[in-house]
Amino acid sequence: MSAVSALGAVIPSPLARRNPTVKLAILFIVSLVLLFVFDPVTPGLLYLLGLAAVLGFARIPVRTLLLAHLPFVGFALGILVVNALSRPGEVVIDLPPIRVTVEGLLVGSALALRTMAIGILSIGFIATTDPVALMTSLHQHARLSARVTFAVLAGYRMLQQLPREWQVIRQAQSVRAPLRDNGATPFGIRAFGRAAFTLLVVSLRRGERMSQSLESRGLGLGARTVWRPVPLGPADWLLLAGTVGVLALVIAGVGTLGLGLGPGVLF
Amino acid sequence: MSDSVVPAVWFRDVSVRFPRQERAVLHGATLTIAAGEQVVVFGPSGAGKSTLLAAITAVVPHSVVAEITGAVTVAGLDTLATEVVELSRHLGVLPQDPDSAVCLPGVAQELAFVLENRAVPPAEIADRIDAALDLVGAAGLRDRQTGSLSGGESQRVALAAALIGRPDVLLLDEPTSMLDADGVRQVRDAVGAVARTGAVAVLLVEHRLDEYAGSRGVAGLPARCIVLGADGTITHDGPTASVLPAAAAQLHRAGCWLPCESELEAALGFSGGLAAPRVQRALRELAGDAADAGAHRAPEFGPVVLAGHDLAVSRDAAPRPVRRRPWPFRRAGQPGQDARRDGTVGRAEGAGRRRVLVRGVDLELHAGEIVAVLGRNGAGKSSLLLTLAGLLAPAGGRVTGARPGLVFQNPEHQFLGNTVREEIAVELPDGSERVARVLAEHGLGHLADRSPYRLSGGQKRRVSLAAMLVHDRPSLLADEPTLGLDRRATIATIAAFRRAARSGRGILLCSHDLRTVATLADRVLVVADGRIVADGPVVEVLRQGDVLARAGITVPPLLGWLVAELPSGTQLRRALDALDATVDAAAGGADPAARPGTDASADDAGLPAAAGRAR
Numbered sequence: 001m002s003a004v005s006a007l008g009a010v011i012p013s014p015l016a017r018r019n020p021t022v023k024l025a026i027l028f029i030v031s032l033v034l035l036f037v038f039d040p041v042t043p044g045l046l047y048l049l050g051l052a053a054v055l056g057f058a059r060i061p062v063r064t065l066l067l068a069h070l071p072f073v074g075f076a077l078g079i080l081v082v083n084a085l086s087r088p089g090e091v092v093i094d095l096p097p098i099r100v101t102v103e104g105l106l107v108g109s110a111l112a113l114r115t116m117a118i119g120i121l122s123i124g125f126i127a128t129t130d131p132v133a134l135m136t137s138l139h140q141h142a143r144l145s146a147r148v149t150f151a152v153l154a155g156y157r158m159l160q161q162l163p164r165e166w167q168v169i170r171q172a173q174s175v176r177a178p179l180r181d182n183g184a185t186p187f188g189i190r191a192f193g194r195a196a197f198t199l200l201v202v203s204l205r206r207g208e209r210m211s212q213s214l215e216s217r218g219l220g221l222g223a224r225t226v227w228r229p230v231p232l233g234p235a236d237w238l239l240l241a242g243t244v245g246v247l248a249l250v251i252a253g254v255g256t257l258g259l260g261l262g263p264g265v266l267f
Numbered sequence: 268m269s270d271s272v273v274p275a276v277w278f279r280d281v282s283v284r285f286p287r288q289e290r291a292v293l294h295g296a297t298l299t300i301a302a303g304e305q306v307v308v309f310g311p312s313g314a315g316k317s318t319l320l321a322a323i324t325a326v327v328p329h330s331v332v333a334e335i336t337g338a339v340t341v342a343g344l345d346t347l348a349t350e351v352v353e354l355s356r357h358l359g360v361l362p363q364d365p366d367s368a369v370c371l372p373g374v375a376q377e378l379a380f381v382l383e384n385r386a387v388p389p390a391e392i393a394d395r396i397d398a399a400l401d402l403v404g405a406a407g408l409r410d411r412q413t414g415s416l417s418g419g420e421s422q423r424v425a426l427a428a429a430l431i432g433r434p435d436v437l438l439l440d441e442p443t444s445m446l447d448a449d450g451v452r453q454v455r456d457a458v459g460a461v462a463r464t465g466a467v468a469v470l471l472v473e474h475r476l477d478e479y480a481g482s483r484g485v486a487g488l489p490a491r492c493i494v495l496g497a498d499g500t501i502t503h504d505g506p507t508a509s510v511l512p513a514a515a516a517q518l519h520r521a522g523c524w525l526p527c528e529s530e531l532e533a534a535l536g537f538s539g540g541l542a543a544p545r546v547q548r549a550l551r552e553l554a555g556d557a558a559d560a561g562a563h564r565a566p567e568f569g570p571v572v573l574a575g576h577d578l579a580v581s582r583d584a585a586p587r588p589v590r591r592r593p594w595p596f597r598r599a600g601q602p603g604q605d606a607r608r609d610g611t612v613g614r615a616e617g618a619g620r621r622r623v624l625v626r627g628v629d630l631e632l633h634a635g636e637i638v639a640v641l642g643r644n645g646a647g648k649s650s651l652l653l654t655l656a657g658l659l660a661p662a663g664g665r666v667t668g669a670r671p672g673l674v675f676q677n678p679e680h681q682f683l684g685n686t687v688r689e690e691i692a693v694e695l696p697d698g699s700e701r702v703a704r705v706l707a708e709h710g711l712g713h714l715a716d717r718s719p720y721r722l723s724g725g726q727k728r729r730v731s732l733a734a735m736l737v738h739d740r741p742s743l744l745a746d747e748p749t750l751g752l753d754r755r756a757t758i759a760t761i762a763a764f765r766r767a768a769r770s771g772r773g774i775l776l777c778s779h780d781l782r783t784v785a786t787l788a789d790r791v792l793v794v795a796d797g798r799i800v801a802d803g804p805v806v807e808v809l810r811q812g813d814v815l816a817r818a819g820i821t822v823p824p825l826l827g828w829l830v831a832e833l834p835s836g837t838q839l840r841r842a843l844d845a846l847d848a849t850v851d852a853a854a855g856g857a858d859p860a861a862r863p864g865t866d867a868s869a870d871d872a873g874l875p876a877a878a879g880r881a882r
Contacts, residue, residue, distance in 0.1 A: 004372075004412075132372055150380070154370040160414050161366070171658045172680035175673045176734070178694050194683055201720060202679060209367035216324065216360040217370070217428060218384035220352045227379040227392045 007068060007127040013059035015124060019236040020134040021141040023125050026243045030121055033247060034114045039261035040106065042254045043113035049246060050120040060127045068127070072119030076112035083108030107265060131156055137230040150219055154210050158203065169198050273343040275436045275468035276300040276323055281337035282499075283318050283327055292318045294499040296337075300470065302435060305462050307471045307488050307507065310495030311521035312723065312753045316472045319495070320438050323470070324358055325351045342435040356385065359429030359437045359467070363444055365418040368425035374400075374411050377424060381432045399431040400424075402464070403457035417644060419450025423457050430461060437461065439471040443479055444751045447644045447779045448821045451478050455487070462489065474753055480526040482824055484540065485511055488526070497521055512538060520851040522755030527825045534849040541828045550829065553845040554838035568789075569634025572668055572741040572773040575655060578628040579663030581621040582650045621662045624650055627798050628664070632742055632773035637764060639784040639805075640777040642794035643819040648777035649676075651794070652744045655775070671742040671775075676750060678731035679720060687722075688715040690734050701737055709733040709763060725756030732760070736767055743767060745776040749783050758847050761787050782826055785809070786843040793818045806836045 010016050015023070034043055054060060060068075089103030135149040170187075173195055177185040254260045276299070283293040293315040300306055310316055321327040325346040328335045339346040342357040362368050371377045378396045387395070400406045405423040408416065416424060422442055429437060439458065443451040462469050471489055473479050480487040485508060492507035494514045503514045511529050519525055519533035528540030535549040624647030632638055640648050653659040655666055656673040675681050684690035691711075692702045706712050709729050714722060719730050728748065735743060748764070749757045757780070764787055768774050778784050784791065784805065791808045793801040795818035801808045808814065809822055809830045822830065833839050 132376065146384075150371070153372065157370065157372055157414065160372075168675070168677075169680045171653060172673075172675040172677075173683060175656060175658065175675075176681060176683060176693060179670065198680060198682065202677075206364075206367050209362065209364060210370050212326065212330075213360075213362065213367060213370050213425075215352055216355050216358065217381045218352065218355040218432065219380075221356070221384050221386075223386050224383045225386050225389050225392075227383055227389050229389075 005127055005129055006131070007060075007064055007123075010128060010130050011059045011061075013057060013128060015054075015058040016128040017235075018128075018239055019141065019230060019232045020129045020137040021230075022232070022236040022240050023129060024134070024138075026240060027118075027121050027125050029244065030247060031118050033251070034117060036263060037114070037251070037260070038107060038110045038263060038265045039254065039259055040109040040113050041259045042250060043110060043117040045250050045254070046247070047113055047117040047120055049250070050117060050124065054120055054124040058124050058128050060123070064127065065123065068123045069119065072115055072122075076115040076119075079115060080105075080108040080112040083111060103265070106261075110261070133230050136226065136228070137232075140226060140229055141232055146224060147220055150214060151211075154214060155207075158206060158210070162199070162203070165202060166195070166199055169195050169202070173198070273302070274299045274340070275302050275304065275342060276470070277338075277340045278322075279338045281322060281335065281339055283315070283322060284334045286332055286334075290499070292499050293322065293495075296499075296501050298493060298501065298504060300436070300468050303465045303468055304491060305469045305471075305489035306491045306493060307473065307476075308493045308495065309473060309476060309518065309523060311497055311518070311523055312474065312725070312756075314495040314497055315499040316474075316495060317440065318499075320360075320440055320470070320472060322346065323436070323438060324360060325349060325354050356432070357435045359432065359434035361422065361426050361429050361437070361439045361442045363441045365416075365421035365425070365445060369413045369416070369421055369428070372412060372414070374408050374413055374416075374424050377413060378428050378431050381428055385432055395431055399427040402430065402460055403427045404453070404460065405457070417450065418446045419453040422446065422450065422454045426454065426457050426461070430467065434467060436468045436470060439469065439473070441473055441475070442471075443473070444475055448478075449643065449819055452481065452821075455479060455481060475524045477524045477526055477530065477823065484526045484528050484824070494518065519849065522753045522758075522850055524754050527823065530846070531825070534846050541824060547828075547832075550842055551832070554829070554833050554842040568636045569771060569773075571631045572634050573632040573655060573671055573775070574667050575628050575630045575661075575664060576667065577664035578630075578651075578654065578661050578666065579623045579626040580628065580647050580650045580654045581623050581659070581662040582647070583621045623662050623797070625794055625797055625799070626663065630792065630799075630802075632668075632775050634741065634771045634773050635768050636790065637768050637774045637776070637788050638790045638792060639788035640775065640792045640794060641779075641781075641784065641808075641818060641820055642777075646794045646818070647797075648794055649746050652746055652775070652777060656744055669741050671744050672735040672738060672740045674728075674732055674735050674743070674745040674748060676746045678727040681731050681734070682719045685718060686716050687711055687719050687730055690719050690730055691737050693734065695737065705733050705737045708766075709736075710759070725752050725759070728752065728756070728760065729763070732763055736763070736772075741771070742773040742775065745774070747778055747780075748776055749778060749780045754847075754850055755852070757783060758850060758852070761847070781809075781820065781822060782843065785826055785830075786840060786847070793820070795819075804836050806830055806833070806839055 004010065030046065034046070037043060054065070084100045084104040085098065087101050087104030087107060089101035091099055091101055092105070093100040132153060135153050138144040139146055139149040173191065174185040174187070177191065180186060251260065278296050278298045281293060281296045282291045284291045296319065308316055308319060318327060321331060322335065322339055323341055323346070327333045328347070329351050335347070341354055344354065344357070346354065369377050371380055375396055378399055379392050382392050382395060396409065397406065400409055403423045403426050405420065405427060408420055408424060413421070413424065426442070442458070443454050446454065458469070458471070461467065469489060476488065488507050490507055492503070492505065492510040493501060494503035494510060494517075496502040496517070502517065503510045511526070512532060515525055515529040515533040519530060525533065528538070531540060531546050532538045535546060537543060537545045537549060539546055541547070628651065630638075640651065642648050650659060652673060654661050656671050657666065658673070682690060683693050688702060688706065691705055692699065695701060706715055709732070711729060711733060714726060719727060722730065732745075732748070745764075749760055752760065761783060764774055764776070788805055790803065791801070791805050792799050793808060793814055795814070800817060801811060801814045809826070815822065829839050829842055833842065
């Protein structure tokens, strides 16, 4: 069975072969550490390292990689602008009503680069991970209960059918809508709300039937086996240790150079 | 696994009553199903068939609030004291809806899931998956994604998943009611293969027994038969071959679909099926004289109300650009032209990117005419309707005519109101007198203040049809308007379409239900291999064996005989109408308004069968 990720088919690559739980843990650790870093250099370096790792080991098509960047870039720019304009401190540009401060630029760029660093790791994680393998692995290695993992998988299948269902509902309801002078059918808040309600009703029904199906298949009988376990080997531990090592090196290096800043910069 | 002394299923004096309902759904049921026994349960809509299954799976009373009296055991376990999940060790269930029958993204994973839950050693799992898929004739589906399966394939995978845990009892809950002819055949053959192993007791609940039994008739059904009456009691229990003739008249009147020979016996009073000379004579009498006035007169229809010119149909179109087009849409669908008018069309749907399902469609729909489109699932019938309705941009050619109405397969997709009355009144001026008239016309008066979502399947379809007919659009399109309906609701639908045609509408419908098509349609189009391969009167098209084979159409035995023996379409229609008229139009003597409003409630057909006379 070919693996499919949320960003298209999973292309065999060194990163795709690693354990999903370990990859998720790395993403979590880096995000957690970055929460306490408020200088632009550390997240900037981590972003470049992450980009290099993804380019080198994930074999994601460049187009997909660029497109996946868009939401993170948009969010990062937003953070940068808001901070630069709103944070009090030493003024660099003063063109009323626009006033940009040094502190604002510093914290803003730190937060923006943090977004990018977490973003590149998320892209690397999502594009190389089959959701089914992730769920199996979370059940196996993170002790997530089978009820949760399989409910998520059944939900994932429903999610795949959702766009098609939405299209049919929209078509079915627009047949009944009045025509405007130009021949279009209006699609305002009301029509949207109605279609959303119908989708909700139809999905709830299906969800109920699916949960009955899962139960009739014996989900929740107690001790269970796993047919195709997701492997967790030395390479995975090496990946985890390596990443944590690099993270520590970067923070230590930046600190030694005196460029590191903690949450204290906010006050 | 099963001990032959312990019955697979055992009921003693079981009654089930749902809250806020006066009548028990299941009433004093006592039955024993031995290990490995094959049983078919049938009865009219709302007779308690689903409740019987729910009592076996222990969904009643554990998951659904209901009052249950008496005792039920499954493989010796008391269902009142056993959790649903614990009983799943002994039960395999195949539900009605293929979409919710499989839950996980991959086929192999779906099957492994059952065994994992039962803690089967991983080393055995692969072999058991292969064996289960082999048994249902689905070995080739092992590596497929479940989202890409057809209805028939989904149901076979679900059947394999129900069997892979080696249950004592296999429950089949109307497993073919949502499938086309190919799907019905696939599932029936798979169930047959399972039954022949004798390792599992099979309980089949089905109302479309004519399709399920297929050409083998009564012999194609499980050996034992239990019949539920409209009041929820067991009225018959015994060998199918002897019970069915005894119960046929009762079931037929109540609106059940029966195998051909049983139906003929109930309607005509003669046994022996189509081979018997007396039956043949009676059918010819129903059909009347070929020289009868009007038999050869060409039907007169009004002007063309909707037409497609060299139309190419594709499913891959965003509906968005289409909405921007003025009605009536006289615009060609060529990408170049579209791109000039509306940039979004050219961008998203260059001709090369859209996979064309049907091309070269030239069709004219006249006022008062009923045309049916036949063909396999996925042949492009629904997409053709969407294109004609202006919801999909044509991949080529053009559509002319005023805006048509379109009734979708799932009525719930189209509901816009909170009550049936609001539903009909959508886009009408406040206090329009049409609402009351249409409610009465379609027998919906007593349901006017109910939520459309809480009606039975047949009632929902009636509401969506009425809501479309209340507007004066000159043509009406309908996608599988009789799917999943019992016979009484089907007859009511036929009558409603005929009235709409008589009032001057052109009607185009696509359907797998050949009998309804033969009863209703003036003309038939057959879609196969990406184009229209036949276009003509029902009788003529159904006589072309090669065309039917290309389009995967199986003509049921009775219809096949009538088409072969009767010279004209008028006679064919007269015979089918006469058979329909032998079904009671009223709901089993009970007052429909007094029936509680759950999905399980009977479908009252508030339309007199007399309205369904030939036009």
